[in-house]
Structures are given as C-alpha cells and as structure tokens.
Amino acid sequence: MPAKTSRRNRPAVRLWRWRRNALRRHSDVVEAWIVLGVWLLVLVGGAVAGLVTARTVDSDLAARRARAHPVSAVVTDVTPVTPAATSARDDGRMWVAVRWTDAAGSVHQARTRMLPDALTGTRLTVWTDGADRVVAKPLGRTEAAVQAALTGVLFGPLAAGTIWAGGRLLRAGLVRRRLTEWDEEWKRVGPEWRKLSGGRG
Incomplete structure (x- = not known):
C-alpha cells in the first residue's frame, strides 16, 4: 500500500511548476505565470471594474439630478384608466395633463x-x-x-468571471499543446523504451 502524502509535502507538489525539476518544461513555467497573472487580474481587475x-453610474445619476428641477404645476385634465390599458407595472397610476409657468413667464403643457x-x-x-x-x-x-454601489458590486464579479474564463x-x-508534445515525444521514445523493457508496454 503506497504511503500517504503528508500535508506538509502538499504545497511543494502544488508548486512543482515553480521548482526546478526534471519533469518541468518551458510550457509548464508559462502556464504557472499565466495562472498567477489571471488570478491577479481577477482580484485587481474585478475590484477596479466594480469601482x-x-x-x-454615480456620475450619470448626478448629471441627471443636475439637469432636472422641480416646478409647481396644476392638473388641467384627467384621463381615466381602463382595465385594458393597465398592466402589472402601472401601480394604478393614470395619465394627467398638467400646465405650469416657467421663470420667464412662458406657459408649458405636458x-x-x-x-x-x-x-x-x-x-x-x-x-x-433644460x-x-x-x-x-x-x-x-x-x-x-x-x-x-449595488451596480458596482454586481459588475465587479461579472468582470472577474470574464477574466477567469478567458484564463x-x-x-x-x-x-x-503540452499533450501534443508528449504524444510526439512518446512516438520517438516509445520504441526505445519497449526495447529496454523487453517488449513490455
């Protein structure tokens, strides 16, 4: 029965791409850097995208707030709401005609x-x-x-998930690519290996 790997040795196994060893290839090092870069982008990019x-959104809402201003108007006509014209989002509201006078004395209707x-x-x-x-x-x-804030909280993880999926x-x-390289190398080494092993495998 093979000996169990101790917990103390597990980090070394997980980080084998960062340690010099005979099995490590150039593509393994590239993959390790890509994984590290992707996780950094997920954490930093997601936070930056959310902010x-x-x-x-806050600037857009502030601009809308700056463009709008309240005026005192009077209702000039009330349009009854028929059942066919209502919907779940109407909240029982109805259309009314209003009239107001601006600071220059001009009368407006809407x-x-x-x-x-x-x-x-x-x-x-x-x-x-305006x-x-x-x-x-x-x-x-x-x-x-x-x-x-809610929009940023929702968009941040979405951006992070997109980065992670790309990674x-x-x-x-x-x-x-690595599997293809292994297959090509096995085609070269396989016959020699079978000779050394006496035809087994």
Missing part, C-alpha cells in the same frame, strides 16, 4: 402619470429638464449612491 462602474386620486385643478410638483420636458424624478444623493481558455490551449 469604475460605481463611479460612472402629460405625466400620477395616482388616480388626482382631480382637475390639483397642484402637484413635476420635474423638468428643454422644459417632463422627466422622471431623479434619485436623491443617498439613493443614487446605493444604486451605484481558463488560454490554459486549456496550453494543456492541449
């Missing part, structure tokens, strides 16, 4: 969605952009920071 994504308790003449706050178009209410600083494909190519 960059979070900052990009349509927006609000809860069904709106009546003609109801005053409400709508958000508009072209006086009604836009969705922008996220606050805290909400934007949370969304940016696996590259390593698989090296393994196939």
